[in-house]
Amino acid sequence: MTSRIPETNLQRQLTQERHRIHLIGVAGSGMSGIAALLLELGHEVSGSDKARSVETDRLRLLGLRFDQQHRAEDAADAELVIYSSAIKEDNAILASARAAGKPTLRRAEALAAIMAGKRGIVVAGMHGKTTTSAMAAHVLREGGLHPSHYVGAEIPILGSNAHWNPRGEYFVAEGDESDGTLRFFHPEHALVLNVEEEHLDFYADLAAIDEVFLSLLEQTSGMIFYCGDDAHARRLCAERPHAVSYGFAENADYRGADIELQDFASVFCVLRRGEQLGEITLNVPGRHNVCNALGVVALATELGVPFAKIAKSLRQFQHARRRFEIKYRSDRFLLVDDYAHHPTEIRATLATAKSAGRNRVLAMFQPHRYSRTKALSKEFGRAFDDALQVVVTDVYAASEAPIPGITGRVIADEMMEHGHRGAVYQPRLDRVHHEMGNMLAAGDLVLSLGAGNIHEQLSLLAADLVIAEKLKEIVGDAGDVRLYEPLSKHTTLRVGGPAQFWVEPRTEASFA
Template sequence: MSILLSNISKVYFAGIGGIGMSALAHYFLENNISVSGYDQNSSAITRKLEERGVQIAYDIKPENINDNLDLVVYTPAIPSDHPLLIFFKQKGIQVLKRAEVLGMITQRLNTIAVAGSHGKTTISSLLTHLFHNSSINPYAFLGGISNNIGSNFKTGKDWAVVEADEFDYSFLKLYPKMIILSSIDSDHMDIYKSMDNLYDSFKSFVRKLPKEGKLIVHEKANRNSDFDCPEIITYSLDNTADIYPADIEKKDTFLHFSLNYKGRKISGFQMPALGLHNLENAIAAITAALESGLDENTIKVNLQSFSGVKRRFEYVFASENILYIDDYAHHPTEINALLKSVKEQYPKRHTTIIFQPHLYSRTRDLAEEFGKSLSNADKVILLDIYPAREAPIENVNAALIAKYISHGNHKLMTKEELTAQIDLMQLDILITAGAGDIDKLVEPIKNTLENKNKNLIADSYEDK
């Protein structure tokens, strides 16, 4: 533990069910510190913490609040004037944002911070897995559930792989030794107001690198910026970058490729075929592993066994008749990449996407871009906007996106209507996408598709 955290024995998490918050909670548990917390809803994340002995309240009645605490950590999704935070402040308990606490932890470790508007979770999860069974054993604080470790947290020693979130300027609290920067795209404009401000924040983050620090940056993000860093390494699928792939070939369920790395060619890489955008994410992770001193053979072995991240191009159900993919995509760029990857792998198949917009402000600002990206699917079903931290904005709803879909095969539905109608739909490839609570529909949809597939098989036997 760092000096600032060394005297802490009891920590309370306000919003403990969040993906970033729960990773921190696991970290404190691993350090034999008592953890308790609050969240609005029970979930798989909170239940896993409860299995480890964490007491979690799902309301904020005073009698349910433990005030015998050393530290309260809260998520930026909870406003600073929330009654729970006011209660703790009045009791004189130290209250810190999640990013501040994560910053204290990264200050004492060799931290590789994965930043960017897109791809952070896949890159950080893959990089964590590349270090598996090697001399480098990092802590991992991930923004999703890695299928390889079954968690968003991994304990370690001396090193850390950290997802660096730009929301609310959170990443400026970190102390990276190396940065991977995947992209800078229009997002979180409710915070940044302009692209200039967004670029400035990423530049400020890069300046946090020490003199010996390295920036591994996607060529496009580097081309559009002016980063102040002693060593900049660019990567891309294109051969204009410092690091890029070659000899790309799909064989069965794997992508095989070579890597042009600083003027030399490294052959013999293969990874699960999860779309070309994930090949690009893999290039970033491989580069960081090599720059950290990891040997090529370990990287190749671990890359083959990478099993992805929950809700990142996740194959939920597959049969001869129906394929179901779930993804966290919640920005037009991500939806474009998702649908492009599906079309590349299954060019002759019909795609239906169910999309739940996330945030009123993002929907308002990017409605046209959302419509254009969703137009790449053969059929679009739009659910109501998931508000998250926001209050409704007048005249902003899912219909605003529908106006910009270039074909007429789209429909607005509530979650309740979808659940009732999914069994009646003619489906080939089904995709669910979004960052809200659409994940709660995944298991019910999967069960419906399994039953639907059984009926299709039964019908085919009867026809014979």
């Protein structure tokens, strides 16, 4: 049985007292944020994770005791153990803590308790939470409200993914609907971006998802901001007391108009209940991010931040890591990484890429979770229309057991069934950047898409492009430079793997 700290004591123990706390799975973006908050609150914190990350290195400098083994003895003196949703019940530290009768908390329980001492703002929805919560924290900070924050990714403009600010009343947090833990939050305000079928490894159906969102809404004491363009969010939120809508529809309380989508920015006007507030330049691309920004404008305006400060803050805002993040840019090529791993997100990201004005959009995609791949395979098949060519690799398990017959090929086949003529299945992840490199032509925009480690393949391609483009400068018009050229095309016996760089003179004179 799990021992619990009584709810009435939990907020006090986490924010007003000092304890010895251990975190299981501390390297993940969510748990590392909890560690950062606890360290800032003065607790003695240790953590374990099989993976080491940039965040664990940063947290060690702040006082985290980190180990890459899950050993029960490392947490023997801990008064409280906090664990992520990815941790199995038989984890040595978790099992030992429970056997000893120590309190154990899920990540969201700890976050909700820390937030309880402040005026909480929870950002919820299937897509766009990280960007929107980061945007909200930045705007409120620049507006002089000194918020604390908790966001699910590295945020350069905020300095870290989580921060406890004793000066301010507000706490902006990205809520996680994936495991039902939105139920733990009792915020003052909620910002609901969108609601649709997702995380079907946990939820039976959309009705079960609705129940969790309804719990959050019923436990929200103040305003509920919702995207009026999302039919399901509208259905859940519109009739709630103190509901405020935003979006592009004429009847939205906060409406975006005169939208100009540029390569890597957007310009739009904001109207509040028909009255024009002013113009905003958002240096983050995509119509979907204009909509996210409108939600933040609504929130900040209702909390008393002047529009001029909101507009200035949004002009300054920079993407979270892995959200349309430019990894390489030259006159010939543009490489962008994005966390998109659901069909809705993929469509939005590809639409943004298409609007960037490059000759072609190419994508490398790594499906995330077997359950999602199985449940949404047909939707995935229709999500890549804005990419001319797509390399699909195998599924990133994310701690799930394989499902027989469910691989990346399922998505590639669905794409071809849908009529896409550029789908390629490459089961070996380490060959994806080679496959993509063979497709490249000057003027291309290449995207890596997925919540796993597909971005590493884009980084390899970017590193090789740096060298290839320098070689092209040297060779000039006298020859061609290609990546990953199969040597089998140039040997008598037709054997040989890909050359990392291939330089071929155009004439005999070019050999000189």
